[in-house]
Amino acid sequence: MADLNPHERVQQALQRVAAEVVPDLLEAFPGQVEEIPLTADRIPQVFVTPDALETVALWLKGKGFVQLVDVAGVDYWPHREPRFEVVYHFRELPNLGMIRLRVRCSEQDQVPSLSRIWGMANPAEREVYDQFGIIFKGHPNLKRILNPDDFEGHPLRRDYPIRGPRDLIKLAMPADEGRYRPFVSEPPEEGK
Amino acid sequence: MSGEVVRGDGGFITTTVDSFLRWAQANSIWPLTFGLACCAIEMMNLPSGPQYDIAQWGSEAFRSSPRQADLMIVSGRLSNKMVPVIQQVYQQMPEPKWVVAMGACASSGGVFDNYAIVQGVDKVIPVDIYVPGCPPSPDAVIYAIQKLRERIRKNDPKGGLAVYG
Numbered sequence: 001m002a003d004l005n006p007h008e009r010v011q012q013a014l015q016r017v018a019a020e021v022v023p024d025l026l027e028a029f030p031g032q033v034e035e036i037p038l039t040a041d042r043i044p045q046v047f048v049t050p051d052a053l054e055t056v057a058l059w060l061k062g063k064g065f066v067q068l069v070d071v072a073g074v075d076y077w078p079h080r081e082p083r084f085e086v087v088y089h090f091r092e093l094p095n096l097g098m099i100r101l102r103v104r105c106s107e108q109d110q111v112p113s114l115s116r117i118w119g120m121a122n123p124a125e126r127e128v129y130d131q132f133g134i135i136f137k138g139h140p141n142l143k144r145i146l147n148p149d150d151f152e153g154h155p156l157r158r159d160y161p162i163r164g165p166r167d168l169i170k171l172a173m174p175a176d177e178g179r180y181r182p183f184v185s186e187p188p189e190e191g192k
Numbered sequence: 193m194s195g196e197v198v199r200g201d202g203g204f205i206t207t208t209v210d211s212f213l214r215w216a217q218a219n220s221i222w223p224l225t226f227g228l229a230c231c232a233i234e235m236m237n238l239p240s241g242p243q244y245d246i247a248q249w250g251s252e253a254f255r256s257s258p259r260q261a262d263l264m265i266v267s268g269r270l271s272n273k274m275v276p277v278i279q280q281v282y283q284q285m286p287e288p289k290w291v292v293a294m295g296a297c298a299s300s301g302g303v304f305d306n307y308a309i310v311q312g313v314d315k316v317i318p319v320d321i322y323v324p325g326c327p328p329s330p331d332a333v334i335y336a337i338q339k340l341r342e343r344i345r346k347n348d349p350k351g352g353l354a355v356y357g
Binding site: 164165 | 272273305306308311
């Protein structure tokens, strides 16, 4: 172990998590956790139902995944239903293993907040709420963190106009047509 | 003889208070550090170092307090959340005060044509000089300050004995 470089240590830890922790997790929460195939980054990942998220997180914390690295939101509109995913990364310390939890939710769904378990989840979930409009149930202070308090809409949603309210103004210049929509929308490949 | 400097024979000069004030104001423009983005890195070249020695025009004293500054160099993109801040800082500057919009983002929003960025700081505070470039070279900012000094010395309504209410 000592003669491995940090990259090899991380890869070894990821293989161990995929071989030992993920089967235990699937066994402990039958029907609530669903495994996803590995992608290029080799981080083991699972889908979790919103109801089981808190207990799964506590279970992982007891297994040594003591650090919540990040909370992120993903919007798959209009390709998936429900459209959102909340993605959690946990790191196992000091063994450097990682695991990724994905929670599917729609605009009306509420995802349980992890801010009672990790204090770091408080600002991270506020950011996801600010940018995507995903409601976190039980969050003590769920308000905007990046955008101004009087901001309308959630700008990282795929259907949010890039120029905000100015996009609703019809411009008279014909050269402006299509200037801000240069790319063709493609279905996402990640996570399938 | 307003605006004129008349040299007397006995080693004295006469002038008006207005042109004397304009001369003093134009030669002691103290900029405020309002660095918002990457243009601020170019702006930092101005007072520091021998290449762009802005001290030769009396502007080397970049102040951190708006109450001691005459010129606000808005260097970088201004986000919507920053608008109350820049308005408050601008109001805290004593009269007479000038604003230079440095770079494409401060002048017009630049490439950031999106919901988060103000499309030009002249939407929220009055701007005297616009400097193009992404970022402008320090020479361009020095040129803008030269134009501003020229304007203060000649006909800028904010210079000299203007009364502000």
